[in-house]
Amino acid sequence: MRAVAKLAKAEASVGVIDAPEPEAGPGEALIRVSAAGICGTDMAIYDWAPRMQPRIAPPRILGHEATGIVEALGAGVTHIKVGDRVSLESHIFCGECRFCRRGDAHLCQFLGYPGISIDGGFADRVAVPAQIARPVPAGMDDHLAAMIEPFGIAVHSCMAQRGVSGRTVLVNGCGPIGLMTVAAARALGARRVLAADLNLKRLKLAEQMGADLIIDPSKSDVAKAAKDATGGFGVEVGIEYSGVASGLDSVLAATERMGDIRLVAGPKDPHPLDINAILRTGISLYGVHGRRLWQDWDMSVELLSEGRVDISMLADPVLPLDRAVEGFEAIKAGAALKPILVPEQA
Numbered sequence: 079m080r081a082v083a084k085l086a087k088a089e090a091s092v093g094v095i096d097a098p099e100p101e102a103g104p105g106e107a108l109i110r111v112s113a114a115g116i117c118g119t120d121m122a123i124y125d126w127a128p129r130m131q132p133r134i135a136p137p138r139i140l141g142h143e144a145t146g147i148v149e150a151l152g153a154g155v156t157h158i159k160v161g162d163r164v165s166l167e168s169h170i171f172c173g174e175c176r177f178c179r180r181g182d183a184h185l186c187q188f189l190g191y192p193g194i195s196i197d198g199g200f201a202d203r204v205a206v207p208a209q210i211a212r213p214v215p216a217g218m219d220d221h222l223a224a225m226i227e228p229f230g231i232a233v234h235s236c237m238a239q240r241g242v243s244g245r246t247v248l249v250n251g252c253g254p255i256g257l258m259t260v261a262a263a264r265a266l267g268a269r270r271v272l273a274a275d276l277n278l279k280r281l282k283l284a285e286q287m288g289a290d291l292i293i294d295p296s297k298s299d300v301a302k303a304a305k306d307a308t309g310g311f312g313v314e315v316g317i318e319y320s321g322v323a324s325g326l327d328s329v330l331a332a333t334e335r336m337g338d339i340r341l342v343a344g345p346k347d348p349h350p351l352d353i354n355a356i357l358r359t360g361i362s363l364y365g366v367h368g369r370r371l372w373q374d375w376d377m378s379v380e381l382l383s384e385g386r387v388d389i390s391m392l393a394d395p396v397l398p399l400d401r402a403v404e405g406f407e408a409i410k411a412g413a414a415l416k417p418i419l420v421p422e423q424a
C-alpha cells in the first residue's frame with residue numbers, strides 16, 4: 079500500500095513509500111483511510127525538531143488525525159464493527175496507570191501516538207488499538223471527521239479550568255487550532271472573544287468564525303488592546319497558541335486578576351516567566367495536552383456534527399496522498415491552514 083513516511087533522521091526526508099499491508103492484531107482495528115490531516119506535530123517531525131527526535135524511529139508512517147472505514151477487527155473488539163466509519167483519537171493509553179485510573183488518560187504514563195510510536199494514518203490503511211477508533215455520526219463530512227482530533231484540543235482549551243461561558247476570552251495565535259478555538263469559544267458561550275495574529279488572512283477568518291475583536295500584534299499591543307476592550311481589566315481567559323516567548327508574556331499581561339491562562343503551544347526554548355506577576359494576580363496556568371478522554375472528544379463530535387460550529391473552511395489544501403509533501407511545504411510557507419490528505423484521490 080502507499081504510505082507517507084519519515085524516512086531518515088534528518089530535516090524533511092518525508093516521502094511516499096510502498097509499505098507492507100498492515101493487519102489487525104488482537105484488540106486492533108484495521109481502517110481504510112478516507113482523509114487525514116497534517117498538523118503541527120507532523121511539521122515538527124518533518125523539520126526534525128529536537129523535541130521530536132527521541133520519539134521517532136524512521137522509517138515511520140506519519141499521521142495521527144485520520145478518519146476511515148473499519149475493514150477488519152482483531153480478537154476482543156466489541157465497540158465497533160466492520161464497515162463502521164471511525165475517526166482516530168491520538169492518545170493511545172494504557173488504562174491501568176495512576177493517571178488512567180483516576181480519569182486523566184490524556185496524561186497516561188505510557189502514552190503512545192499513531193504516527194509517532196506506531197505507524198500512522200497517512201496511508202491507504204492503518205492498524206491501531208481499537209480503543210482510539212471512535213464511531214463518526216452518519217452524515218458527518220470526512221474532512222470534519224478528520225478534524226475531530228485537533229478540534230478536540232480547541233474544546234479542551236475552552237472547557238478546562240472554569241470554562242469560557244459568560245467570560246471574556248483572548249485567543250493569542252490563529253493557526254488552525256487557534257481558529258477552531260475562536261469558533262468553539264463562541265459556541266460554548268463566551269461573552270467576548272478577542273483574537274490576535276500577525277497574519278491578516280487568519281485574522282479575517284477569526285472574525286468570520288466569531289471573534290468580536292481582532293488584534294494585529296505588529297500594529298497594537300495585545301495586552302493594551304485586551305484591556306481597552308474590557309474596561310481596563312484584561313480578559314478572564316487567555317489561551318496561548320502563538321508558541322513564541324513574547325506571546326506568552328502578552329497573554330500574561332492581557333489576563334485579569336484571578337484569570338485563567340491555558341497553554342496550548344509553548345516556546346521552543348526555556349523562557350523566564352514573571353513569577354511575581356502570577357503570584358500578585360492569582361492567575362492560574364493550565365497546560366492543555368490533547369483532549370480529556372472522553373468528554374472533550376464527545377463534545378467535539380456533538381458540536382461538529384450538529385453544525386454548532388463550522389470549521390469546514392480550515393480544510394485547506396485538500397491533496398491526494400501522493401502529494402503529501404506539498405502539504406508540509408504549504409504549512410512551512412504559511413500558505414496552508416489544515417492540509418487534508420485524501421488517499422482515494424490518487
Ligand SMILES: [Zn+2]
Binds near residue numbers: 119143
Ligand atoms: Zn495533531
Ligand SMILES: [Zn+2]
Binds near residue numbers: 173175177188
Ligand atoms: Zn495509563
